[in-house]
Amino acid sequence: MKEKVISLCEKNFTIDCIKANCRVDGRRISEARKASISLGPNWGFAEVRYDRTHAVASTTVEAITPTPDRGSEGSISISVELSPTASEPAARASLFRNTGSFIETRNCIESFVRDSRSVDTEALCVLAGVKVWSVRVDVHIINDDGNCMDACMLAVMASLMHARRPDVTVTGKEVRIHAMDEREPVPLPVHHVPLSATFGLFGGGRPFDPDTVVLDPVKTEELASNGSVSFAFNSQGEVCGVYKGGGLPLHIRSFEVCSKLAATHAVGLTAILKAALADASAEHPLSTVRPMLVDAEPVAMLAKKESEREKLAAPTSTWNATPVLDTAPPDIDAMETITRARAVPKNDLIDGVFEHENEDDQNEDMKDVGPEEENKMIVEKLIRSDSESSTEGLEAAIVPKKQRKERKTRRR
Amino acid sequence: MAPPPKRGRGGGARGLEYISLDGLRVDGRLHTEVRKIRCSLGTLSRADGSAYYEQGNTRVLAAVYGPREPTGRDFEHDKAIVKCEFSTAMFASTARRRTWKGDRKSTAAAIVVQRLFEGVILLAEYPRCQIDIYVQVLQNDGGTLVAAVNAACLALINAGVAMSDYVVACSVGYVDNTFVADPNSLESGSDRPELTLAITPHSGKICSCQLVSKLADDASFESAMQYATAGAKQIFQVLEYEVKKYSLGLLDSRGMVAL
Amino acid sequence: MEAHKHSSASFTILRPKRLSDNAEPVSRLSHVPITSPGSVIPTEDHSVRARGTLLSCGESGNVLTATRAGVISRVNKLVMVMPLRSRYIPETGDVVVGRVVEIANKRYKMDVNATKHAFLLLTAINLPGGVHRRRNQEDELNMRQYFKEGDLVSAEVQERRKDGSVALHTRSLRYGKLSAGQLVTVQSELVKRAKKHFHELPCGVHTILGNNGFIFLSQTRKGAISLEMRRRIARVANSILALDSEFIAIGPDTIMDVYQTSLANGVEVKDMCTPDVVKSICVGARSMREAA
The missing domain is CATH 2.40.50.140 (Nucleic acid-binding proteins)
Known part of the structure; x- marks a missing residue:
């Protein structure tokens, strides 16, 4: 795909703007666009917007028989597709599958997600040699306004964290997979959340020329740039991956500047992601894009959600509304008024989310609510206590299958 | 090649020690030592530029055609385009491969090499031309991308393509809680961090960088970069000497015929 | 670097024959100002840079670096790098x-x-x-x-x-x-610019020495080409290829010298391509070149 052209005048203007530290959209060179995430009505459906760059990801989980050489591991695969709606060259090229830059994006994301072990493939094993979970994330870039890499990465991680797989009972050699409405679906084993920051590179290219790096380039900047570098960090400050696939040779000092910026950027993005997960229940109709449903929701549930939506004072983002400029976390007070009625005690979270809670309270809670509301409440508890504790709370909530199972057996 | 069996960090499942008590690795190297390099330029007579490169047991052949007329419809009016193809011979690994071109790793490597040289070759000197780089891996013992980059650099110098500087690559692995320069296939497992770095040695700028798997923190990333840069500088000395030897040999055999 | 020879009729992919393995040329020609991409070229003030160099602004002023492997040539104030191969x-x-x-x-x-x-x-x-x-x-x-x-x-x-x-x-x-002729491709540097490019060799072969390395051989007189003429054309072609592999300038004199030597040594036309034979028949041409 010949992603051409930017006129010389635009290119020179863009570069001059960058030198003056006031980019074409008014940002500084180390400032990124605000990300907004909405998690869909279906489990594992995430929509990410960086102003006009728009990517949509969906996770599907399937139980398969593993290959003989990797019998006790599940698999995760990612595919990135450039939708013909993304840009004019993309529409022209939509007949041809082979677009070099998106092969790079996909390889990059897979390397950041898979090779840094963010999803524990060993925990995706149901019964060694017999059944494993195969997780597949499909990303579609709906609109390309620069920096698809970061938007896709965020969409993938949001989708993975929001996804649920069916619960499973293993008795001896027998595996029984429960339907999504039969038993509460279980989240995926995500250990840490790598999020990427991409920088556009500008400079002369000759041996001793200085170079400039620009965080989160817009499309015009991307076309005017001489290459890009992506860093993936998680909120603990671990570097999960670096990809610089050629382009302008970069001075090592600029490289270090980029990595520091990327680390702080990842922390900010993780906060936005957590806030979005808190807003996890279906408030976004998204009727135009309907991916493969992970679980089919009965109409009664949807109606219930409709009535609930009216109760909540917090602003909701809908498909046709003006783009959300800032994701403020949902109005916690409003939520609390609803949940206080159920008399959920406020607890300090330590590892193992539910061990210290009052059993009676729990049972009372679980009786009259469905799985959706249950999850919402759990996540709300986490958000409230999360302000005190660190990210352990969030990750602890995702991992403990055991505790949930125990709870269910108690329920019976 | 069948992936090595999964091992936890720090020692193998079968008790394989990557670094012995003396600090020597499996093949007797120190952790900062790069494998032995042997290379030669001008091996293929029909190509504009060619090079054969060996780094330990990894052997790679690179050929450059160009600058020449573009073969397809796409060309740029003000600069050259670079195309790269990376293929691995079917006999290169211990297990015979079924595909030798077009699989994901090869296309990924080809894209990296192409983008890398697009940044270093002075494309503006060859408008409406095409430069083709073909890399063929003859034997794979880890570090094929590194060997490909180094071999392609030599081949481009042999072809007389204008470049702003050499490009030298080196990789760094992580075994037994230490960084090791230039890991071979045994030391570069599927779940271990590996950093592949390509730099322009005279100015120290970074052309390409790929980190696979995660590292504990920023400090260790910086130290991995330092290992890689040091390793690349070692490799550069070998390459520079080889180019000088080749140039002088050529001048000698020409008897200083007017160039 | 060893050449991998398994049998006499084998294929060596490693070095071209003319490259010597020892470090002799390195020491003997150490005065030659060769350079490679990225190396800094020392310049005086007011030097004018030409082909093969790149000017970039470093921290301490302008720096001139080479962009190709070649020999630095200075003519008055002009500095350029003559590439070895292009x-x-x-x-x-x-x-x-x-x-x-x-x-x-x-x-x-x-x-x-x-x-x-x-x-x-x-x-x-x-x-x-x-x-x-x-x-x-x-x-x-x-x-x-x-x-x-x-x-x-x-x-x-x-x-x-x-x-x-x-x-x-x-x-x-x-x-x-x-x-009605044969095209032989050699390296373009070997065909020097001369007054005449169309030569009639004494053996009756008409050659056109193209500066681009394309050499066309045909028969002088018109008409059908006899078997004997075909043999001569083949011998001339092989002589040219021998000169090419020995990197000796190609001109009517050197071609004829190799031609005569091969005839004198009784070498068959088809054997003229093997490396040892090539060396032996080019001896005269090489000395001729060195004398010039």
Whole structure:
């Protein structure tokens, strides 16, 4: 795909703007666009917007028989597709599958997600040699306004964290997979959340020329740039991956500047992601894009959600509304008024989310609510206590299958 | 090649020690030592530029055609385009491969090499031309991308393509809680961090960088970069000497015929 | 570096034969200012830089670096790097042998072993019969009658335009379409610019030494080519290839020297390509070159 052209005048203007530290959209060179995430009505459906760059990801989980050489591991695969709606060259090229830059994006994301072990493939094993979970994330870039890499990465991680797989009972050699409405679906084993920051590179290219790096380039900047570098960090400050696939040779000092910026950027993005997960229940109709449903929701549930939506004072983002400029976390007070009625005690979270809670309270809670509301409440508890504790709370909530199972057996 | 069996960090499942008590690795190297390099330029007579490169047991052949007329419809009016193809011979690994071109790793490597040289070759000197780089891996013992980059650099110098500087690559692995320069296939497992770095040695700028798997923190990333840069500088000395030897040999055999 | 030889009739991919393994040239020619990409070229003030160099602004002022592997050449204030190997670079006045690749709008695109195809304008060829007239629409439609794709044409470089494109012409009776002969490809640096490029060798072979490294061999007189003539043409071709592999300048004198040596040594035409034989027959030519 010949992603051409930017006129010389635009290119020179863009570069001059960058030198003056006031980019074409008014940002500084180390400032990124605000990300907004909405998690869909279906489990594992995430929509990410960086102003006009728009990517949509969906996770599907399937139980398969593993290959003989990797019998006790599940698999995760990612595919990135450039939708013909993304840009004019993309529409022209939509007949041809082979677009070099998106092969790079996909390889990059897979390397950041898979090779840094963010999803524990060993925990995706149901019964060694017999059944494993195969997780597949499909990303579609709906609109390309620069920096698809970061938007896709965020969409993938949001989708993975929001996804649920069916619960499973293993008795001896027998595996029984429960339907999504039969038993509460279980989240995926995500250990840490790598999020990427991409920088556009500008400079002369000759041996001793200085170079400039620009965080989160817009499309015009991307076309005017001489290459890009992506860093993936998680909120603990671990570097999960670096990809610089050629382009302008970069001075090592600029490289270090980029990595520091990327680390702080990842922390900010993780906060936005957590806030979005808190807003996890279906408030976004998204009727135009309907991916493969992970679980089919009965109409009664949807109606219930409709009535609930009216109760909540917090602003909701809908498909046709003006783009959300800032994701403020949902109005916690409003939520609390609803949940206080159920008399959920406020607890300090330590590892193992539910061990210290009052059993009676729990049972009372679980009786009259469905799985959706249950999850919402759990996540709300986490958000409230999360302000005190660190990210352990969030990750602890995702991992403990055991505790949930125990709870269910108690329920019976 | 069948992936090595999964091992936890720090020692193998079968008790394989990557670094012995003396600090020597499996093949007797120190952790900062790069494998032995042997290379030669001008091996293929029909190509504009060619090079054969060996780094330990990894052997790679690179050929450059160009600058020449573009073969397809796409060309740029003000600069050259670079195309790269990376293929691995079917006999290169211990297990015979079924595909030798077009699989994901090869296309990924080809894209990296192409983008890398697009940044270093002075494309503006060859408008409406095409430069083709073909890399063929003859034997794979880890570090094929590194060997490909180094071999392609030599081949481009042999072809007389204008470049702003050499490009030298080196990789760094992580075994037994230490960084090791230039890991071979045994030391570069599927779940271990590996950093592949390509730099322009005279100015120290970074052309390409790929980190696979995660590292504990920023400090260790910086130290991995330092290992890689040091390793690349070692490799550069070998390459520079080889180019000088080749140039002088050529001048000698020409008897200083007017160039 | 060892060459991998398993048997006598084997294929070595490692080094070309002329490269010596020892460090002798390195020490002997250490005074030669060779350079490689990225190396800094020491310059004086007010030096003018030319081909093969790159100026960049470092921290301590301007720095001149080389962009190719080659020899630094300084002529007065001009500094440039002469590359060791490159494709043929056409200069005005060169005689070349080219192959028609495409017929485009009023011009023929020719492959002359350079970085880009050269073009031969319709107005720059001689019409059959030596007619002088303006080319008209009919001529344009009949372009294929004069030269088609795949034809070998000898021509002269008319000019090199500013955008790098090269224009050829065949405005002389000795240039034109070539037929009934053999093309030999050598490295373009070996064919020097000389007064004459069309030679009739004493053995009866007519050669056109193209500056681009394309050499065309044919028979002097017209008519069918006899078996004996074919053998001679083959021997001349192999002599030229021998000179090419030994990197000796190609001219009628060196070609004939190798030809005579091979005859004197009783070498069969088909054996002239083996490396040892090549060395032996080129001995005379090499000394001739060194004396010059």
